[in-house]
Each structure stands twice: as C-alpha cells, then as structure tokens.
Amino acid sequence: MPATNMVFRSSELLLPNGHAVRRCAGSSLPVQKLAVNIENKVDTKDLPRLHLFLQHLRQCMHTLKPNSDVIWYDAVTDEGDLDWQNCLNEKNRSFFAVSDGLFTNYTWSEGMAKLSANAAGERNFEVYMGVDVFGRNTFGGGGFDCDKALKVAREGEVSAALFAPAWVYETNQPPSFEIAQSRWWSRIEDCWPIARCSPIALPFFTDFNRGCGTRVAVEGKEVSTQPWFNLSCQNLQPILKVIALSESPLEVSMSHEAAYSGGSCIKLTGSDDSQGLVLLYECNVPVKTREIHTSYCVHVDDQLHICIALIIHRESSRIVVLLVEEGSQVQVPSTLKNCVVQQATRKADLETLNSESNKWIVRKHVLELGICALSQIYAVTYSHELDVKKLISLVEDNTLTTRTLITDSVAGSKDPEILHGMLGHLRISTEREHDRELPNIVFEGCEPQWTQKSEAWKSVSLTLRWGLVQMHSSPGNCQWVQYHVYISKDGESRGCSVSRGDPEFLGVSVVKAFSVQDLLISSSCTMLNFHVQAHCTCGLPGALTAPCIVSNSNSNPSSHLDSDISGPVLNKHAV
Secondary structure, eight states, rough: OOOOOOOOOOHTTOOOHEEEHEEEOOOOOOEEEEEEOOOOOOOOOGHHHHHHHHHHHHHHHHSSSSSOEEETTOOOOOSSBBBOOSSSSSSTTHHTSSSEEEEEEOOOOTHHHHHHHHHHHHGGGGGGEETTTSSSSOTTTGGGGHHHHHHHHHTTTTEEEEEOOTTTHHTOOOOOOHHHHHHHHHHHHHHHHOOOSOOSSSSSEEOOOOOOSSEEEETTTTESSSEEEEEOOOOOOOOOEEEOOSEEHHHHHSSSSSSSSSSEEEEEEEOOEEEEEEEEEEEEEESSSEEEEEEEEETTSSSSSSEEEEEEEEEEEEEEEEEEEETTTOOOOOOSSSSEEOOHHHHHHEEEEEEEEEEEEEEEEEEEEESSSEEEEEEEEESSSOOOHHHHHHHHHHGGGEOBBOHHHHHTTOTTTOOEEEEEEEEEEEEEEGGGGOEEEEEEOOOOOHHHHHHHSSEEEEEEEEESOOOOOTTTTTOOOEEEEEEESSOOOOOOOOOSSEEEEEEEESSEEEEEEEEEEETTTOOOEEEEEEEEEEEEEHHHHHHEEEEEEOSOOOOGGGSSSSSOOOOOOEE
C-alpha cells in the first residue's frame, strides 16, 4: 500500500478538541496501518496530551476501520527526549502501551531483537524491527542483504518493518528492474515465509494488470494508446516461479507488449523443445458448488502452446486438471489416475478476438468436481505435444524449481529458435458469466467549468458522480468494483468528432466518481456525452450506460460560465 503522509503542527496535534484524531482516523484513504513519527523533543507538560492523542487515535481507527493498527515510531522517549532506542525498553514502553506496535529505529544490533521480545511479553510480534533497505547504518547492510536482518528478527521472535522497498527502482539496480526486483523479493521470501496464500475464495480474476502500461485494453480491444499509471487497477500479482527440466529452458516475465485487459500480460519464452510449468498462484480455495467455470486467453501469434493446470485436492487425493484447447489430442497414460484433461467448450474456444486491435483466443471450461479445494494454479507451456507424464513429474518434483526472468536481450531476440507465448487473463468462478445481477446507475451531477483556450479550442473541468441503485448480491458474491469512463462528442465539424456509437476511453475509477481536468474540446463541440461501464470482481463488464449529457452552446465560454451553461441532463439507466 502506498505511504501517505499527514503533517500536523505541534499545537494542532496536542489540542484537546480531537481535530487531528478525526483527520487521521476519518481519512477516506484505505489506511490499515498508521505510523506516528514524531522526531523532535516534546515538552514534558505536553506528554500527557500526546499519550491521550494516541489513545483516541487508536480507538477511532479501530472503530472506523476494523483490523487497523496505530504504530509508534521509536524516536521520542517516555521523558520527551529525542533519543532513538533501536528496541523496546523501559525508555519507550509507555508509547508501546498506548499503541498497536513499535517500529524501531534502524541502527539496532543483533541482540536487541530478543531483548525487545522479552520486553514485550505476549505482544512480542507487535515489535517491528526497522530495516532501512538503503542500508544507512542498518543491521545487515540493507540492499540485497536485507534478509540478514530479517533472519535475526525472525529468530528473535519479533516482526520486521522494511523501509524504502523501492530501493531497487530508485537506485536503478542492474541488469534490469524486473530481474533485480525478483532477486530482491526472492531473498525476502526465502527467509520470511508467506503468511497466507492468495486467492482464498471464488470468484477469482486477474488480467495480470500491474497498474501501469503503455496502452489500455478492455477484453482484448485496445481503447487507448496513451501511457498510464494507476495502482488502484493492479490485480493480484502472480508468483512466476518456473519449473522446467534443464534441457528445456523456459523463462517468464511481465510484459507491456500486449494486454487482454489493462496494460500487461504474462510472456513466456522458450525453445523448440520447451516444456514446463510456471507457478502462478499458491492458494487455498474451498469449492462447495457442483460446477466451476473457468476462462483464460492466449495470443493468436503464440508459438509456444499454453494451457492452465489446476491442482485440486478431493478427499485424500490430489488431482491435476489440465484445461486445454478444444480439439486437443492430449493423451493421459492409463497409469496416471490423478490427471484429468478438460477440453474447452467448442463455442468458447472459437471466441477468437482477431482483428487489427484484438488478437486473443478465449478458452472457457466447465468443471464438475464436487466438494474439493483448489491449492495451486499453473501455466503449462510446450512447443509440440504435451507429455503428460513428464508434466506430472514436474508438479511432484520441487527440486527442479528455478526462478528466472527474461532479460531484455532475450525478450527482443529475433532468433527463430526462440519461441514466445502470452497469457492475457484468468477467471475462476462458481457462476456462469450471464448469471450476474446488473446494477442500475444514476448520475448525480458534475458542475462543469468551461475555459476558452483559443478560437479553435476550449477546455472543460468537472467531477462526474454516480450511484448504484437496486443492487442485488449475486450468488457468487461477484460485486461491481471498477468503473470505466468514456466520452463521446456531438456538434463537432472538424472531421475528428467521435460519435455516440464509438465513445473515447477516458480512464478508470474504483470509486463512484471521476475527475476531468482541462479536457481540450473543439470550440465547435456543443455537447459532451459521458458514459460509465461497471466491471465486477469477475473481470466482466456491464453494458455501456446511456449518456450523462453536458451541454455548452455558448461560443465564448470562460472559466466562470456556470450560469450560462445548460446543466447536465442526468439520465437514470441500467448498466
């Protein structure tokens, strides 16, 4: 979660009216852990108020945001001195008592982790040993050696807090960000096991969106070629652990070359004899329905074959379910009782979205597995025929696991022996796609502000707001969580107008509002039509709404022409 800074004057912080508490706890930001960092001397007469502030802040956070924490940073002592302790001890214990945890300074020594655990008693895991990834006097040296500090913290039975994990990017670590980032996080993972698996429930959807890209796609159709960045759009990221035989090299990376939805996909690179697995997700998903509906898509230009493998646990047995293309000739040896091959439905596998801007093949499967649990999701790659026996051995033999990413030279290679494949999305649900309840959307207003930029151009700024009504929870708990905003323009006569039937993509919002700032419009345009398209947790879109109409027929608008603007016509309509 991105860090958010709130700065207060000392007089504001210590006022008894609770303004600072309400400002922090009442923030609309999705804050789960709030770190309070005061790095100046505090007058002894103000210490009781500071303790009261922390108590009230903690109480408000817990009330307004369940499972949230208020963490005190180790700087000011119980006597008000600015004196970093680098551990929990008698000099900062009072602040630990009125908060949910202590974030220690970074210059601790090896024995301080265990001393902190002893001082905390039953709250030992609420002590977070600070680790500066930049290595500024931090234990272990930081950088790629952060795992040294984490190991000591773990052995001391306390928690740890990594400061500035963007170090890889900010210092431009070689040979590339992708490779260096994977190397850094793999060292963290090796010394600090994963607390829980994801996903843990259905429906599950990912288009491998990283929250940035050089284009935007919606269900295979490219709707924008502008570079963008919006971490709110990021999906659950895959593990990308490669499992392949040494004679069958296989590499994997996140790629912005193409996208089925969002701005990225998974790219696999191998050779003419490649066969292997890529672990996408470790999960713990109980399935209690009769049917599971899945879909995924591959690129039409793929040279490597790609399918999906699900590891299912039913009663005391483990089953490998291969989701292959329709008409596949994959054969399972009679000696393998724990492997099932499921072909895509014929109608779905022919859903080839092949045009100049859309080159994806969607494969859909319906599985009848009964009560079971989904534990792992793999991408399976092969260049010719899929050897199921070898595939099962790869699943069972973890000693063959390697972690590798494509270097820039390999990814861009024109060598004919290097083959590529792309995976665009993955959906697993207990519902059929058409079983979703569609919401009604009501536009609530936008208050446009117009500015004349030149004789040929004017601009508009507004915040479009809407609400959902008559919402009904669907059986599979597939909720509407994302909104795509489009615009069409009427009245333009310069040969560049966009008709209502072909709206232009503006952006994505995860709340029921969208701000437009200084959008350039031809002076001859007299009407703007804003449309919203809701997308659910399954990754499926609703219909494009009827327009919210914003009119401005004045030929010489200014930034203060609200009284001259025809108010927006707000239409209630179903998505």
